[in-house]
Amino acid sequence: MIDPKILRENPELVKQNAARRGCTVDIDALVALDQEYLSLVREVEDLRAERNRLSKDCKSDPAAREAVKELKVTLAEKESRLDATKAQVEEKLTWLPNFLSPEVPDGASDRDNAELRQMGVKPSFAFPALDHQALGEKLGIIDTARGAKVAQSGFYFWAGAGAQLTQAMFFWGQQQLIKRGFKLFMSPCLAKSQTLFGTGYLPFFADQTYPISGEDLALIGTSEQTLVGYHADETLDGASLPRCYTAYTPCFRTEAGSYGKESRGIFRVHQFHKLEQIIFCLPDDSPRCHELCLANEEYLLQQLGLPYRVVNVCVGDMGAPGYKKYDIEAWYPGFGGYREVTSNTNLTEFQSRRLNIRYKDSKGGKGFVHTISATGLTDRVVCAILENYQQADGSVRVPEVLQPFTGFASITPA
């Protein structure tokens, strides 16, 4: 949600932003509606003030009672118009995308993202490299067939050494983030619609969520939803910021409309697992915190020995809530290209306004906090490990940093 004052004072800015982001909300109509809302506010408040004045006389003056009764009819009519107008304005406001950083490149899709740097050394193999699905099947550590049997296509099992490797990676990742100042949480994996709305997943990604029938709850699409929602309706002490939170949870997405797209393997699935980075910070500090999360992502991939590149995500590939976004794409030798493994967004005050998360400091400073939402690690990183660490004999080496947690140095065919 953007600041409605900007809409009043500088509608052109909002209009340009909406146009660039392909938002179809009619800004002129919204501005007019908002003006109507404001004038109704004034009318209603004047009528209420009059009513309150008259009410004070009612004890001694019966005529005042009649006057108030008459006034109440007008008031009720105005109030209902006010409520209706307010609801319309708010509904339209919730569909407005966030503003954009000047650094966001133009473009329509992920092909237009701007590459910032390539890091690491791509492995070269003296044999045809397999992709993670082929490796997972040969090693008996990824089981999509049985995932489909017990649940549905798009679900899978990590099995045996694969499950051990995956758990090792997530546990190691948690340790790294904790060392870097993050507070670890175990989060609810269901959230109510208000929480999804506040984080911007509703209404923008409504078709991506799995609702629970008969409840005002849905499976979380990411722990961002619950970790950011954690501070809803709170005022944080400015001195306590930035607050860095992390959680490791399953994430559920319907992936409606994406069938057939990158569908081989377990790259695009209905349930994956994610170690998340969330930062609540002062507005001035959000660019720095955004970079800090990126540095953490890069550190984790470097420690795991994975080649990757960082891209500055273009307008067309960024969700409506985002102000600026970096993706990291790891190198997948079996696939033969870079593929997205992490995503890091500065949401500025888009979420904090919707969730009413404010800050206040001892010097009188106050406002809405900024939020940063970034991936730490996901199953996709394990896939990248499999593809990059495969050996001529069909085995897969375990990255050194994970060996203390797996207890073994390589995965060999069963």
Add this chain to the structure above:
RNA sequence: GGAGAGGUGGCUGAGUGGUCGAAAGCAACGGUUUGCUAAACCGUCGUAGGAGUAACAUCCUACCGGGGGUUCGAAUCCCCCCCUCUCCGCCA
């Protein structure tokens, strides 16, 4: 699942129809006093929206879990819902 209690400002906690945005205490902040600390004393001390100002000031409106109702007037009365706590039962 059964029974009961309760939701008031950062916290504790008064308040059962008007003068209540709300006593008091604690915490916090500013100041006085003090060799320093502590204590004591004085003062300030909710949020949001609107009007207003160069900026303050000031004024108006709303908010005592949420929604609805009664009334000229609701923290206070009535209805529905939500949440929390306690005890019992069941249980990973």
